[in-house]
Structures are given as structure tokens and as C-alpha cells.
Amino acid sequence: MESVLCLKSYVAALFAVASLLVSALASEPRLLRVPLTKKPLTWERLSHARGPASAGNGRYGEFGASGPDLVPLKNYLDAQYYGVIGIGSPPQPFTVLFDTGSANLWVPSSQCFFSLSCWFHQKYQETQSSTYIPVGTPIAIRYGTGAMSGFLSEDYVTIGDLVIQNQVFAEATSEPGITFVFAKFDGIFGLGFKEISQDQVTPPWYNIVSQGLVSNPIFSFWLNRNAAAAGTGGELVLGGVDTNHFQGEHIYTPVTREGYWQIEMGDVYIGGQSTGFCAGGCAAILDSGTSLLAGPTGIIAQINQAIGASGVVSQECKTMVAKYGNQIVELLLAKVDPTKVCSQAGVCPSSAYQGSRIASVLEREASSAINPAVCSACQMAVIWVQNQLAQNRTKDEIINYLNQICTHIPSANGQSMIDCASIPSLPNVAFTIANTTFVLTPQQYILEVGIGPQTQCISGFIGLDVPPPAGPLWILGDVFMGVYHTIFDFGNKRVGFAQST
Numbered sequence: 164m165e166s167v168l169c170l171k172s173y174v175a176a177l178f179a180v181a182s183l184l185v186s187a188l189a190s191e192p193r194l195l196r197v198p199l200t201k202k203p204l205t206w207e208r209l210s211h212a213r214g215p216a217s218a219g220n221g222r223y224g225e226f227g228a229s230g231p232d233l234v235p236l237k238n239y240l241d242a243q244y245y246g247v248i249g250i251g252s253p254p255q256p257f258t259v260l261f262d263t264g265s266a267n268l269w270v271p272s273s274q275c276f277f278s279l280s281c282w283f284h285q286k287y288q289e290t291q292s293s294t295y296i297p298v299g300t301p302i303a304i305r306y307g308t309g310a311m312s313g314f315l316s317e318d319y320v321t322i323g324d325l326v327i328q329n330q331v332f333a334e335a336t337s338e339p340g341i342t343f344v345f346a347k348f349d350g351i352f353g354l355g356f357k358e359i360s361q362d363q364v365t366p367p368w369y370n371i372v373s374q375g376l377v378s379n380p381i382f383s384f385w386l387n388r389n390a391a392a393a394g395t396g397g398e399l400v401l402g403g404v405d406t407n408h409f410q411g412e413h414i415y416t417p418v419t420r421e422g423y424w425q426i427e428m429g430d431v432y433i434g435g436q437s438t439g440f441c442a443g444g445c446a447a448i449l450d451s452g453t454s455l456l457a458g459p460t461g462i463i464a465q466i467n468q469a470i471g472a473s474g475v476v477s478q479e480c481k482t483m484v485a486k487y488g489n490q491i492v493e494l495l496l497a498k499v500d501p502t503k504v505c506s507q508a509g510v511c512p513s514s515a516y517q518g519s520r521i522a523s524v525l526e527r528e529a530s531s532a533i534n535p536a537v538c539s540a541c542q543m544a545v546i547w548v549q550n551q552l553a554q555n556r557t558k559d560e561i562i563n564y565l566n567q568i569c570t571h572i573p574s575a576n577g578q579s580m581i582d583c584a585s586i587p588s589l590p591n592v593a594f595t596i597a598n599t600t601f602v603l604t605p606q607q608y609i610l611e612v613g614i615g616p617q618t619q620c621i622s623g624f625i626g627l628d629v630p631p632p633a634g635p636l637w638i639l640g641d642v643f644m645g646v647y648h649t650i651f652d653f654g655n656k657r658v659g660f661a662q663s664t
Contacts, residue, residue, distance in 0.1 A: 195323045195377075195401040245348040249321035250332065251292030257285050259352040261399060262452035263424050263651065264638075266360035267304065268320070268367050270350035272313055272334030280338040284349040287316075287334055294319045294328075302333045302362050311335040311343070320367060325376045325401070331364045354382065354451070354651070358422040372653065377402025380654035384451055385409070385663055388607070388645035399451075409648035413659030416597040423448035424651055426596065426658055428637055431462060433469045434590030438462060439550055441595075446636050449649060449658055453640030456608070460626030461543030465550070468568040470589045470605070472579035472622035480569035483510065483540040488562045491541065491548055501545050511538040539628075540569075579622040581609060586620065594643075601660060607646050 245258045250270065257270045273288045275281035289295045296317040303312035313336040320327040335350070353360070354368050372380045385408035386397040398405060416426045428447035431438045440462045457463075467473075487508050494504045505511035544565055551561045581589075589605035608623040629636035650659035 195325055196398055196405070248352065250287055251289075251318050252294040253292075254319075254321040255285070255287060255291065257287070257349040258347065259350050260346075260348040260452060261352045261354060262450075263354045264448070264450035264452040265351060266353035266355035266357060266366040267302075267333060267364055268330065268350070268352050269302075269304070269311060269313070269333035269335055271338070272336050274334065275313070275336045275338070278336075278338040279341070280343040280346070281335070283344060284346070289316060289318075289334075292318055296329070298331060300362065302364075304333075304361050310337075310339060312337045315362065315364065322401070325371065327367055327370045327376065328374060330367055330370055332367075333361075333364075351452075355423060356421040368653070371401065379403055381650055381652045383648065383650040384644055385648050386641055386645040387663075388641075404648075404650060408664055409661040410664050411661050413648075413650055413661040414597050414599045415650075415652070415655075415657045415659040418656040418658065419446065421656070423450070424658055429595030429598070431458075431466075431595075432591075432593040432600070433466060435593075436554075438465060439553065440465075440546060441635075441637075446634070447594075447596075447639055448636065449644065449651070450638050450640050451644060453638050454642070455610075455623050455625050455640050456603075456642040457625050457627040457638040457640065459635045459637075460628050461546050463624050463626040464543065464568055465547060466592055466624050467579045467622050468570075470581060470592075470609075470622065471585055472581040472624075473570065480540040480543075481566065483537045483544060484562065484565045484569060487541060488544070488565055489558065491544055492552075492558050492561055495545070495548055495552060501549060504545050505538060505541040508541065510541040579624070581620045581622055583609075583611065583618060583620040592624075594637075594639075596660065599660075601643075601647060603643070603646060608642055610642075 245260050247256050248254075248259050249256055259268070259270070271281045271284050271286045273286045273290075275286060289297075298315040298317050300315045301312070302315055304310060311333070313334045315331055316334050317329055317331050320330040320332070338344075353366055355366065357363070357366055357369060360366050368382070371377055379402055381403065383400045383404045384397070385399075385405065398408065419425050419427050425446055425448045428441055428445045430442045431440055440459070458466075487510050490508045491504055494507055495501065499507060506513040547565060547568055548561055551564055556564070586605045586609055589609075591602050591604055592608055593600045593602045595601075603623075610621045610623055612619050612621055623642040627636070627638065628634065646663060647660040648663045650661075652659060
């Protein structure tokens with residue numbers, strides 16, 4: 164469970180958390196539409212992408228202002244998508260980030276006295292609700308760059324005209340650090356599976372379905388990525404879809420593991436050429452709470468190299484190429500098993516004695532002689548060399564390529580910069596899902612930061628290494644979901660994609 168939260172928040176720490184939300188066809192009953200608005204992204208705002216919300220900015224006054232079926236949502240910097248819900252009777256308004264990458268609902272508690280974050284956000288007042296039921300069980304959720312702890316309570320939760328009865332949620336009494344101080348939202352509304360719910364609390368979406376509050380057990384996202392567009396920034400429909408925001412038919416793929424909305428993803432293509440990295444299949448999750456698109460560092464570096472994005476030079480990578488580059492190429496040319504190349508080159512420890520009595524001795528010896536960072540760089544290089552050999556490159560060309568790609572490993576904070584003027588000439592990057600190719604153009608995977616002459620461009624791809632058996636794992640965040648309207652079919656345990664309009 165903790166790894167699920169850490170994966171999500173690791174990505175959030177690299178750039179910013181992002182979430183979409185709610186809409187429904189106005190003509191159909193029991194569907195909920197939530198429009199989103201947009202603001203331009205700037206470096207100053209990016210550094211505070213979870214910027215403090217002002218209690219006096221009128222956001223709480225918007226609760227219920229647009230009628231029973233419409234709840235206004237805000238889009239902050241294309242990085243946070245949040246909307247207003249109510250907790251209690253009468254409903255106390257909170258802005259929440261709707262998140263498919265987690266499954267708990269939590270908001271700050273009136274008993275949160277010593278966390279700075281709570282002073283910038285709305286607090287739940289149990290004494291002001293006639294439907295409040297005490298639970299009291301302690302709960303703690305740890306994120307990669309922050310955490311919350313508190314206790315469980317039970318009350319009614321209102322979203323538009325939908326009222327979830329007896330929803331257990333968390334009251335946060337501690338939000339250490341500054342992670343949530345700079346959040347435009349008060350809390351989080353998880354839309355993931357119960358398997359990743361802390362303390363086995365029934366997620367709100369499960370209660371929406373079981374209490375018959377929607378006609379169909381599905382929800383869908385449309386994210387408007389047109390930064391120049393005013394007004395609506397997107398929608399999340401609870402209980403259906405809005406046909407105005409996609410074209411063609413949705414391509415469906417089954418959920419392979421309940422927890423995240425996890426699916427099987429196939430090969431990754433750069434400029435129409437296969438990288439071969441996921442030719443045998445990779446796991447991917449659809450996460451409305453992640454701004455960018457994350458994948459294994461090795462393949463992300465390869466993508467960033469192809470699009471000319473520059474990170475921080477990795478000395479370990481350069482060292483590995485200088486010492487072992489030629490040997491890696493020769494071993495692969497000799498048809499050595501790619502999984503054994505780095506150990507035969509002496510860069511990584513051998514697994515030949517794994518599980519034996521002397522394994523621990525060998526591991527101790529290896530740990531004193533082998534640099535884990537260089538070993539990791541070697542394993543990435545094997546993938547890069549295989550790709551180059553498939554293109555009939557010479558040894559010198561391959562070594563030169565390895566040195567180049569080392570400079571495109573993302574910086575420590577995940578950001579990789581790119582020349583904005585080069586965008587029209589960059590290659591498309593595509594992902595295979597359900598035997599269908601989903602293409603991202605440069606205009607779709609590059610994020611522009613700033614306005615006018617000060618505009619700078621950031622690669623929408625960041626590295627995230629998840630070891631087996633869970634990994635390699637890709638996180639298809641808003642960079643992907645902004646291009647493809649996404650249906651989360653809870654009833655049939657599948658996810659569907661169609662071109663957004």
C-alpha cells in the first residue's frame with residue numbers, strides 16, 4: 164500500500180500533482196458534470212504548484228451555485244484539478260483533488276492545530292453536522308514528499324446533487340512539512356480500487372455505486388489541454404460519458420491488477436521506430452493525479468535524447484560507457500543473454516549463486532567492489548545498445564550514442580528542458596495499448612512554462628524506476644489523458660480510450 168502512495172507522490176514531487184474531474188450528460192439522470200477552468204503555467208507558479216488557497220477568494224461560496232447537477236471545478240496551472248464537495252449536514256464545503264491513483268477521502272480536521280497546512284485550508288467541524296458519527300480509528304498515509312495522519316470519522320458526502328450516506332473519511336490532524344501547505348485543494352478524493360485504500364476504508368466511489376447514486380458504474384475524464392482556452396478546462400463524468408468530448412469509438416483494455424487502474428501496455432515508438440522496451444508487455448496505470456508521463460529511466464532517457472531534451476549529465480553513466488561500453492557491445496554481438504551482459508562484464512553482481520549458502524558472502528564481496536549506480540547505468544545501456552544494433556549501427560556509432568544519451572537522463576528533480584523552437588521538428592512518441600497505437604505529438608508532450616519571450620519548454624516524460632515484480636511500471640498521467648478521453652469502467656473492470664475533442 165505504501166508503495167502505491169509513494170509512486171504517485173514521487174511523480175507529484177517531480178513536477179506537480181494533477182487531477183481532473185466530473186461531468187455528465189445534462190439530459191441523463193444521475194450523472195454529474197464538473198467543468199474545469201485553466202490558468203497559464205509559469206515558473207513561479209510551478210515552484211508552488213500546490214500554492215496556498217485563500218479562504219477569502221470566493222471558492223467556498225461556489226458550492227451548489229450552479230444548480231444540483233453542476234459543480235464548478237478549477238484547474239490550477241494544468242497541475243491541479245480540483246472541485247468542491249460537501250461533508251456533513253448541512254454540507255461543509257471542501258475543495259478536493261479527485262484522484263484515480265489513491266482510494267481514500269480525507270480533509271483537514273478542526274483538531275489540526277500544529278500543522279501550518281491546516282491554517283491555509285478549510286477544516287471539518289464535526290459539531291456542525293447533524294449526521295456525523297464518530298469512528299476514531301487512527302490513520303496515517305505516507306507520500307513520497309509528504310504525509311498526513313489523523314483519525315476516521317463518518318458522515319454524509321455531497322457531490323452536486325449526489326449524497327453519499329455514511330461515508331467513512333479521514334480527518335487530518337497532522338500534515339507535516341510544506342507539501343500540503345502549497346496545495347490549492349483542501350484534501351483528496353480517491354477514485355482507486357479498495358485494494359489500495361488505507362485501513363481498508365470503503366472508497367467513496369464504491370458507496371456511490373452501492374447506494375445507487377449513478378445509473379452505470381463508470382466514470383470518465385476529459386481534460387482540455389488548450390492552455391489558451393478560457394472557461395472549462397475539462398470534465399469528469401460520474402455514471403456516464405459526455406459524447407461532446409471525444410470522437411470515434413473507445414478502445415478498451417482490461418484492468419490487469421485492481422488497486423491502481425492498471426493495464427497492460429505494449430511497445431513504445433519514437434518517430435515510428437520501435438524501442439523494443441515493452442515489446443513483451445509492460446504494466447501501466449492511468450493516474451488522474453499525475454501531471455506528466457512517467458516510465459523507466461532508461462527508456463525515458465532514450466525518449467528525451469530523441470527529442471533533444473537535456474537533463475543533468477550522469478557521471479555514473481559516463482563512467483560506465485568509458486570503462487565497459489565496448490565490452491557491452493561485444494557481448495551482445497556474441498549473442499550473450501542480455502540479462503547476463505552486465506554481470507559478465509563485471510559491472511553488476513552475478514546471480515549464479517542466488518539462493519545458495521554462499522550467496523550472502525558473494526553479495527557482501529560484490530557490494531564492496533560494485534557501484535550500484537554504475538550497475539544500473541549498465542542495465543540501461545544494454546537496452547540502448549540492443550536498439551542501436553537492431554538499426555545496424557557500428558560500434559563507434561553506438562559508443563557515441565551512449566555518451567550522448569547519458570546527458571539526457573533527467574535531472575534530479577525530473578525536469579528535462581528543450582528548445583521551444585524545435586517543437587515542430589520533433590518526432591511523435593507512441594504507445595501500444597490493446598493492439599492500438601496511441602500517438603502523442605510534440606505539441607502534446609511538451610509543456611510550456613511562462614508567457615511570451617520568457618516561455619521555456621519542459622519534456623512531459625520523467626523517469627521512474629519500479630523494480631520487479633511490480634515493475635517496470637508506466638504512469639500515464641495528464642500528458643496522456645489530456646489527449647485521450649478515458650473511461651473507467653468499474654462494472655467490467657476495464658479502461659477505454661478515444662481521441663479527445
